[in-house]
Amino acid sequence: MKRRRPLTPAERRVLSALQTHGPAVRIWGSHRQDDYSWWIAGQPVTRVVHSLAVKGRLKFEGDEARLT
Secondary structure (H helix, E strand, C coil): CCCCCCCCHHHHHHHHHHHHHCCEEEEECCCCCCCEEEEECCEECHHHHHHHHHCCCEEEECCEEEEC
């Protein structure tokens, strides 16, 4: 059985923001494929969104990240 990793305070804040404001949106910075960031309610949350996806808490659907 796989053990769940505990959430950091930043991850808990982002999960709360997702519940309040809806999905995170991916914003593309330029024409390069790797130049983007994730935003929720006007706040950048790229690193936390990636860590929550690794932990299985978020699912990417196109340019949106939603709770699983």
